[in-house]
Amino acid sequence: MAKKSYSFYPGCSSQKAASSSNYQVSVDTMCKELDIELNEIPDWNCCSASIGYAGGGELPRLALSARNMALSEEAHPGQDIVATCAACWLSTKETQERLHNDSDLLAETNTALAEAGLKLKNDKKVRHMVEVLIEDLGYEELGKHVKKPLEGLKIAGYVGCQTNRPFGIAGESFENPKYLDKLIETVGAEACDNYEKKVSCCGGALAFSEPEKSQALIKDIIESAYDNGADMLVTPCPVCQMNTEVYQDQINAKYGTKFKLPVVYYSTLLSVAYGKSAKEAALDGQIIRAKQLEDIASK
Amino acid sequence: MSDYNQNMIEKYRGSFLKEVEANVEEGDWVKMCMQCGVCSGSCPLGPHWEHPPQEIFMMIRANKREEVLESSSMWMCTSCYNCIARCPRGLPITHIMHGLATYAKRLGLQPKEQPTAKFAQLFWDNLSKTGRVNELKLGLSLYFMNGFSEGVKTSLKMKDIGLGMMKTKRMSPMEFFGGHKCKDTKGFQAMLKKAQELEEARIGKSGS
Ligand code: SF4
Ligand code: SF4
Ligand code: SF4
Ligand code: SF4
Numbered sequence: 001m002a003k004k005s006y007s008f009y010p011g012c013s014s015q016k017a018a019s020s021s022n023y024q025v026s027v028d029t030m031c032k033e034l035d036i037e038l039n040e041i042p043d044w045n046c047c048s049a050s051i052g053y054a055g056g057g058e059l060p061r062l063a064l065s066a067r068n069m070a071l072s073e074e075a076h077p078g079q080d081i082v083a084t085c086a087a088c089w090l091s092t093k094e095t096q097e098r099l100h101n102d103s104d105l106l107a108e109t110n111t112a113l114a115e116a117g118l119k120l121k122n123d124k125k126v127r128h129m130v131e132v133l134i135e136d137l138g139y140e141e142l143g144k145h146v147k148k149p150l151e152g153l154k155i156a157g158y159v160g161c162q163t164n165r166p167f168g169i170a171g172e173s174f175e176n177p178k179y180l181d182k183l184i185e186t187v188g189a190e191a192c193d194n195y196e197k198k199v200s201c202c203g204g205a206l207a208f209s210e211p212e213k214s215q216a217l218i219k220d221i222i223e224s225a226y227d228n229g230a231d232m233l234v235t236p237c238p239v240c241q242m243n244t245e246v247y248q249d250q251i252n253a254k255y256g257t258k259f260k261l262p263v264v265y266y267s268t269l270l271s272v273a274y275g276k277s278a279k280e281a282a283l284d285g286q287i288i289r290a291k292q293l294e295d296i297a298s299k
Numbered sequence: 300m301s302d303y304n305q306n307m308i309e310k311y312r313g314s315f316l317k318e319v320e321a322n323v324e325e326g327d328w329v330k331m332c333m334q335c336g337v338c339s340g341s342c343p344l345g346p347h348w349e350h351p352p353q354e355i356f357m358m359i360r361a362n363k364r365e366e367v368l369e370s371s372s373m374w375m376c377t378s379c380y381n382c383i384a385r386c387p388r389g390l391p392i393t394h395i396m397h398g399l400a401t402y403a404k405r406l407g408l409q410p411k412e413q414p415t416a417k418f419a420q421l422f423w424d425n426l427s428k429t430g431r432v433n434e435l436k437l438g439l440s441l442y443f444m445n446g447f448s449e450g451v452k453t454s455l456k457m458k459d460i461g462l463g464m465m466k467t468k469r470m471s472p473m474e475f476f477g478g479h480k481c482k483d484t485k486g487f488q489a490m491l492k493k494a495q496e497l498e499e500a501r502i503g504k505s506g507s
Contacts, residue, residue: 012432036379043482045430050378053397054404054416055423057323059501063494064426067487108501112494165380165395201379202344206350209418210375213344262361275404 004136007076007124008038009068010256011045011088022285023238026267027084027129029280033120033271035147039079041072047091049161051205062105063112065095069126070118080125082132084160084267086237087204093126093167097220124187128163128265134179135170139186147275149188150295155269156192157181158221158231159239161201175199180234183266187273192228197221202243211247212254218244219251222259232262232290234269241265245287262290272297300385304406306387308364312315313366322396322502325391332356336390338382348372352382354390355399374415404504430481 010024045067052061069092072081083089099106099122110120133142144150157180163169169179176198181191200221201213221244225233235241245263252259264286271281278297284292311318319326332353341352350372358367369484373396394396400416403409409416426432481487 012426043430045481045487046426048300048426048433050397051415051422052420053401054419056399057405057495057498057502058497059400060491060494063490067490102354108497109494111497112490115493116483118486118490161377161379165384169371201377201381203343204377205419205422206344206375206377206415209414210344210347213347213375214377217343261471276477 001141003037004132005036005039005076006082006127006132007039007072007079008040009044009072009081009083009088009092010040011083011085011238013085013242016128022282023084023241023267025151025274025280025282025285026265026271029276029282030267030273030274033274033276034133034142035135036132038082039076040066041077041081042075043071047088047095049087049091049205052091059105059108061091061239062095062098062111064108066099066109066113066120066122067116067118069096069124070113070120072124073121073196080127080132082127082129082225084129084238086160086186087127087239089126089128090167095283096122096126105206110296117167117209127135128169128236131169132178133183133266139182139299142270143186146187148270148273148299150273150293150296151188153189153242153292154192154193154229154231155184155189156228156233157184157198157227158233158235158240158244158263159199160235160237161199161204163236178258180236180266183269187269189269189289192230194224195224195228195230197224202240204239204243207239207243207247208289211286214243215247215251215254218247219255219259220259222248222251222261223257225261226259230261231292232264234264234266236266248288260288262286262288264290264293264294268293301407304408307406313362315362315367316360318364319359319399319402323395323402323436325394326398328355328390328395329359331388333388335387337385337387341381341385343377343379343381344375348375352396355396364373366406367399368406368408369410370394371413373397373400373403374409374413427488429484430487 003219038084045064048056048061048166083092093271099109159177159180165174169177172179184191197220201217202221203217207214232246241263248259256284268281273292278294281297283294283297307318319329334353334357336353339345339353342351345351349370355367355372376396378393380393386392
């Protein structure tokens with residue numbers, strides 16, 4: 001397949017030394033193997049995720065994503081915008097939609113952008129990395145690169161909320177999207193078909209501000225994975241990953257559970273199956289180590 | 300009570316629905332709700348909401364202005380979009396909840412000790428300074444948002460998580476001393492300032 005190029009919006013959590021920097025490492029590895037070129041939007045800013053509403057009104061929030069889109073138009077004409085963070089993808093896509101439907105808002109947004117010397121045409125597609133994999137490459141192509149099938153592993157695909165609703169991935173249902181399961185099977189592992197908590201919310205940003213309430217949600221997400229015999233969870237979203245991985249000890253302390261379930265990104269899974277090293281697959285970024293994947297990677 | 304709040308009370312005396320329609324993001328959708336209750340049943344933190352979304356929509360029509368705006372409910376929205384995906388009338392419920400929270404805040408009516416309201420404001424302050432979120436600074440101010448001794452307790456509780464993140468290089472202490480930011484901080488801030496002004500002008504218009 002010919003090289004594919006995109007205008008890339010990495011988002012704050014992927015920055016060097018930030019909470020999902022490991023996601024970025026594995027995405028880079030995966031993209032190199034698949035001949036996907038990610039051109040970082042120069043000088044991008046945070047989109048304010050889904051909690052900007054407390055400090056910023058509608059227009060300031062729209063301006064945040066609009067600035068990124070305008071920078072992308074300027075630097076990478078003709079390339080779709082691609083995000084790896086579900087929240088980044090969602091807020092950018094929402095901004096695009098709202099400005100598309102409301103020309104007054106677009107005009108005001110452009111007045112604000114002019115202060116930074118920018119102008120938005122708003123004519124780009126905004127996509128999640130998973131869409132690129134599935135729609136632009138396809139499962140068959142993704143499967144062709146597998147060198148070490150992840151045989152014997154049982155994995156629960158935790159889709160979560162924001163890669164699934166309100167936009168979702170084309171052709172998938174809100175209640176039971178199958179794309180993570182298909183990716184799991186593509187790399188030779190077994191998917192937990194009946195994973196009940198597949199699209200349940202982990203609390204998102206409220207894991208910080210309402211830890212006890214969110215941890216109750218996370219507990220159910222992990223428990224159901226164990227009930228389905230999962231060796232690990234795989235997620236497409238940095239907030240899901242962080243929430244389901246880092247609080248397991250606190251949940252154990254509170255509920256007397258013995259959780260120790262690794263939670264990896266699809267990009268880590270693909271990288272290991274593509275025969276990359278533990279480091280390239282960012283397995284060293286796991287707080288709960290994914291031993292089985294480490295073993296495969298070192299074989 | 301703020302002047303702004305007083306003005307709004309006088310302007311819309313007797314019709315909170317009209318006030319919401321004119322001042323809350325996506326507020327003109329509220330009248331479309333048919334009270335089926337699907338949204339309330341879909342809400343992940345629903346059991347903790349004083350008034351789940353369906354009830355909020357009913358209360359707006361019933362003129363329960365202060366009860367709605369002073370409620371902590373909307374601040375418990377996790378932005379999971381379950382409600383939007385399921386609402387038979389297609390209401391953008393998530394955005395209405397965010398919009399109500401923004402409006403309550405603007406009027407000075409939001410509950411004073413609401414943790415998400417505080418955290419979300421810290422997040423905004425953090426990003427609007429440099430254009431990017433500095434996770435360590437955000438984490439620290441979050442732990443200390445309820446005062447110093449509470450903060451020490453929370454930090455201790457979160458200590459192991461912090462250590463785990465640091466060991467895996469997912470949270471760098473260097474972030475604390477500068478870290479990531481936009482190069483064009485000046486342009487970024489000027490843009491936000493302008494957006495704020497335009498928005499205020501619009502609010503002033505509908506409020507006058
Ligand atoms: S959503 Fe998260 S990762 Fe994305 S830009 Fe905003 S804070 Fe950063
Ligand atoms: S599952 Fe959690 S982190 Fe993932 S999108 Fe939903 S709220 Fe956000
Ligand atoms: S689901 Fe929609 S129609 Fe039903 S109560 Fe909620 S907002 Fe109203
Ligand atoms: S988006 Fe908000 S209001 Fe809607 S179901 Fe989720 S938490 Fe509830």
